[in-house]
Amino acid sequence: MVDRRPQPGTVWNRLTPPEEETILREALRQPELSSRQLACWMTDPGGFSVSESSVYWLLKRHGLIREVKVLGFPAGQEYQVKTPRSNEQWQSDASYFFVVGWGWHYLISVLDDYSRFILAWDLKLDMTAESISDVVQQAVEWTRMEKYPSRIEPGS
Numbered sequence: 229m230v231d232r233r234p235q236p237g238t239v240w241n242r243l244t245p246p247e248e249e250t251i252l253r254e255a256l257r258q259p260e261l262s263s264r265q266l267a268c269w270m271t272d273p274g275g276f277s278v279s280e281s282s283v284y285w286l287l288k289r290h291g292l293i294r295e296v297k298v299l300g301f302p303a304g305q306e307y308q309v310k311t312p313r314s315n316e317q318w319q320s321d322a323s324y325f326f327v328v329g330w331g332w333h334y335l336i337s338v339l340d341d342y343s344r345f346i347l348a349w350d351l352k353l354d355m356t357a358e359s360i361s362d363v364v365q366q367a368v369e370w371t372r373m374e375k376y377p378s379r380i381e382p383g384s
Contacts, residue, residue, distance in 0.1 A: 243282060250274050251283055255292055263287060315373060317341040320364065322355050336360055338367040347371060 243251070254274070255266060263284035271277045287293050311317045322336045336359060337349040348366035352359040368374065 243278065243286070247274075247276055247278065248286055250276075251278065251286055252290060252292075255283075255287055259292075263293075311342040314340050314342045314345075315371060318347065318364075318367065320360055322360065324355065334359070336363045338364055 251266065251270060251274075254269065255261070258266070258269075261269065264280045266287075267278050267280040267283045270283070284293065317340075318338055319341055320336065320338045322334050324332055324334045326332055332353075334352045334355045335349065336352055336355070337346055339346045348363050348370055350359075350363050350366065352362075
């Protein structure tokens with residue numbers, strides 16, 4: 229055994245130059261395909277398999293990935309319109325979890341935005357509008373909010 233400098237050899241999971249050329253040629257020929265679709269397409273006609281991420285980074289390196297323009301606005305540090313008192317705004321949430329031997333269950337809750345107090349909750353077998361409405365109705369009954377003002381004046 230003789231000491232020698234490490235030499236770059238072929239790496240088993242690196243694309244070869246001919247494979248890169250094939251991917252680039254097909255990307256230019258079929259620009260409507262996503263990197264995922266192109267990776268899948270390569271397996272049969274291309275004669276080799278390649279991951280979606282390898283195709284993506286190859287296309288990005290050659291300037292063939294378009295920038296995605298996200299319409300909207302960035303989230304703020306905190307919610308700007310805060311509720312000044314209880315029962316002005318309620319929130320509902322549904323979380324699902326699997327119970328071994330019982331199956332999927334949905335925990336549906338309604339909470340007051342101001343106090344963060346849970347007004348009602350229930351375990352349901354589904355997350356339909358009827359199930360959520362049922363829990364909201366439980367919150368209405370618990371708070372006795374059968375009637376509510378149509379408009380709350382500031383300072384009242």
